[in-house]
Amino acid sequence: MSKKYQHLFFDLDHTLWDFDTNAKETLIELFDRYELAQHGLFEVQDFISLYTENNHALWRAYHLGEISKEALRDTRFKKTFRELGLPEALIPLQFEEDYVKESPHKTNLFAGAHEVLQALQPHYQMHIITNGFQESSELKLTKSNLKPYFKEIFVSEVIGKYKPDIALFQHALAVAGCEAKDAIMIGDSLEADILGAKNAGIDQIYFNPHLQAHSVDCNYEIAHLSELLGILA
Numbered sequence: 001m002s003k004k005y006q007h008l009f010f011d012l013d014h015t016l017w018d019f020d021t022n023a024k025e026t027l028i029e030l031f032d033r034y035e036l037a038q039h040g041l042f043e044v045q046d047f048i049s050l051y052t053e054n055n056h057a058l059w060r061a062y063h064l065g066e067i068s069k070e071a072l073r074d075t076r077f078k079k080t081f082r083e084l085g086l087p088e089a090l091i092p093l094q095f096e097e098d099y100v101k102e103s104p105h106k107t108n109l110f111a112g113a114h115e116v117l118q119a120l121q122p123h124y125q126m127h128i129i130t131n132g133f134q135e136s137s138e139l140k141l142t143k144s145n146l147k148p149y150f151k152e153i154f155v156s157e158v159i160g161k162y163k164p165d166i167a168l169f170q171h172a173l174a175v176a177g178c179e180a181k182d183a184i185m186i187g188d189s190l191e192a193d194i195l196g197a198k199n200a201g202i203d204q205i206y207f208n209p210h211l212q213a214h215s216v217d218c219n220y221e222i223a224h225l226s227e228l229l230g231i232l233a
């Protein structure tokens with residue numbers, strides 16, 4: 001049986017690299033390091049829930065062009081601490097910088113990531129397309145031992161184009177030396193990965209581990225990475 005695809009393009013955050021678990025681990029470590037429990041105002045779980053809510057709201061505002069990334073980073077922890085009742089003078093100013101610096105060192109991946117990539121590697125040319133930053137993407141891939149599986153790594157910050165921009169997919173296809181019909185994109189974002197790839201003429205596999213309801217038409221949908229082996233074998 002001949003394979004339908006030659007090239008696999010993977011998203012990184014929330015598809016291979018378990019962003020939420022890695023973020024949570026980092027937040028717990030920093031909460032302890034800054035001894036935030038000692039004020040008796042809030043528990044680590046309250047802090048994480050409110051931060052997560054604020055962070056999502058600020059990212060939404062950023063994507064709508066309402067705030068800059070600098071404003072987002074300057075605001076998300078300070079706002080959370082204020083809302084939890086921490087007096088201004090006790091707000092740790094290094095928290096944001098520490099979080100951004102330390103979280104990419106975390107190595108939690110989605111279940112089966114290494115096994116699946118190992119099984120696919122002899123049969124496909126595999127690449128990453130991430131809407132990330134150069135330094136943090138490099139750290140995530142290196143620290144979690146993902147880098148050796150991939151031939152090309154396309155980082156939006158470096159290329160200056162962001163998924164779902166068709167230009168980013170076309171750039172990736174050109175560099176990888178592959179036609180759209182020979183490629184498939186695997187990712188967790190319906191907009192960035194699935195619609196982006198579809199508009200570039202590339203088939204798509206939607207990774208939907210939380211079984212979110214949606215109405216986007218895609219070629220395949222999986223809830224666990226191991227299902228890739230059934231589709232791509």
Ligand SMILES: [Mg+2]
Pocket residue numbers: 011012013014015187188189
């Ligand atoms: Mg993603």
